[in-house]
Amino acid sequence: MRVRQRAAIVFATALAAMSLTAPMANAVPGCGGFRDGGYAYFYHHCGPTHVMIKIDVRFEIDRTKCVRPGDNLLWTKALGPVAEGAWYIGLC
Numbered sequence: 472m473r474v475r476q477r478a479a480i481v482f483a484t485a486l487a488a489m490s491l492t493a494p495m496a497n498a499v500p501g502c503g504g505f506r507d508g509g510y511a512y513f514y515h516h517c518g519p520t521h522v523m524i525k526i527d528v529r530f531e532i533d534r535t536k537c538v539r540p541g542d543n544l545l546w547t548k549a550l551g552p553v554a555e556g557a558w559y560i561g562l563c
Contacts, residue, residue, distance in 0.1 A: 502515065502517040503515065503516060503517050503518075503559065505526075505554070505556050505557035505558070507554075510547060510548055510549075511544055511545070511546065511547040511548060512526075512544075512545040512546060512548070512551075512554040512557075513542055513543060513544055513545060514526075514536075514538055514542075514543045514545055514557045515541070515542050515543070516538050516539070516540050516541065516543065516559075517540070518540060519540060520540070520562060520563075521537055521538065521539050521540070521562070521563040522537070522538060522559055522560075522561065522562055522563060523535055523536070523537050523538075523559075523560050523561050523562065523563050524536055524537075524538055524557045524558060524559055524560060525557065525558055525560045526545060526554055526556075526557045527554065527555040527556040527557065528552050528553070528554055528555070529552060529553040529554075529555050530552070530553075531552050535560070537563035545557065
């Protein structure tokens with residue numbers, strides 16, 4: 472019984488660690504990442520399909536958006552709130 476408990480704890484810890492690092496891994500500029508372009512926020516998707524991303528918005532409820540392959544304008548800074556990051560959450 473003790474072996475099962477230990478295995479369950481190790482599995483739960485590994486799962487928690489992966490869930491904490493996933494948004495940060497996708498938040499780097501380049502392929503599959505969010506970037507602050509100075510006047511606007513962008514998300515670059517390198518895959519062949521449309522994907523759903525979650526956008527971390529300061530002082531508001533986070534938003535979701537379906538993006539196409541390539542560079543995607545999320546919104547300009549003059550017309551929208553401050554975005555603090557974005558990451559892949561699934562297919563559209």
